[in-house]
Amino acid sequence: MSLEELYRYLRWRMDPDDELAVGRFWGIMKVFEFMEGLLPEEPRVLDLCAGTGIAGAAAARATNAPLLTVLDARKEDLEKARKWIEIAGISPELRLVTGDVREVSKLVGEHDLALLWGLTMPHFDPFDVIRIFANVALSLNEDGVFVMEETDRVYGILYQVGYKDFLVESKTEDYTLISVHEGYNLKRGTFKRTYYKLPGFEKITEEEHRLWDLASQLAIGSIFFREWKLITRNEHGINGVSHLLYFRRPKKNTAREVLADF
Structure with a gap:
């Protein structure tokens, strides 16, 4: 992936x-x-x-x-x-x-x-x-x-919106792409999120974001x-x-x- x-x-x-x-x-x-x-x-x-x-x-x-x-x-x-x-x-x-x-x-x-x-x-x-x-x-x-x-993103996400464990990333007529929080890497300072495609909950990829x-x-x-x-x-x-x-x-x-x- x-x-x-x-x-x-x-x-x-x-x-x-x-x-x-x-x-x-x-x-x-x-x-x-x-x-x-x-x-x-x-x-x-x-x-x-x-x-x-x-x-x-x-x-x-x-x-x-x-x-x-x-x-x-x-x-x-x-x-x-x-x-x-x-x-x-x-x-x-x-x-x-x-x-x-x-x-x-x-x-x-x-x-x-x-x-x-x-x-x-x-x-x-x-x-x-x-x-x-x-x-x-x-x-x-x-x-x-x-x-x-x-x-x-510190101001825009962590302060204004708040970090979300579950997030709709993209939506079309055919599918919805969501991401789910999976952990935090202290050494790298990154949030791990796994992406799924709906319907069917098909796993797309795992990513780490700073x-x-x-x-x-x-x-x-x-x-x-x-x-x-x-x-x-x-x-x-x-x-x-x-x-x-x-x-x-x-x-x-x-x-x-x-x-x-x-």
Whole structure:
């Protein structure tokens, strides 16, 4: 069982054949237009945990990027990046890379702008996140920029809503996907949840999730980048896009030293 199995059932708006996903694409592009002046000009774009490459294509359109590298562990989604390029009306060099974001510096060459979009971080525990930041730092040029779309789950889930033992994750005409709490890992700081498809209570997969807050990620990022800032959803004002974590000028020596201990 794997993330590929899970994402077959989760309804996440990133398929280029989905009209709502296309609307989301243009919203993401507006965010990168809003960030003009903070982003490199005509950058080589690296889209991490990219899924179908929706965010990478939007960034490439907004910045006139000559190169777009799309990386994800789920190979079956990557080919859809070609359709996003078509929708965007652009023609950068497109590189599709199947691999682990925790090893990205070994999988790609140097880029100018890296993205991690779509509230992806619950899949990674604190040790994973240190490896991700270090690898991204090594994948960027000396003035490179790393932008993450994120939300604060400590406030949004643990405080505003409350953690749920039983949760409906997705619902369609054909099935309902639920998740059930199965435990907590003290060492990794992750909640274990098992996913089932109804009707039939068919087990889909088991996952461990970290409920990240924004401050912790900014703090970790500050170790590996000389400049960092939070851009809230109220500041950029684009519906459907969450808060942005912005990092610039990677500390490559720090990244190498940290990864040498892993």
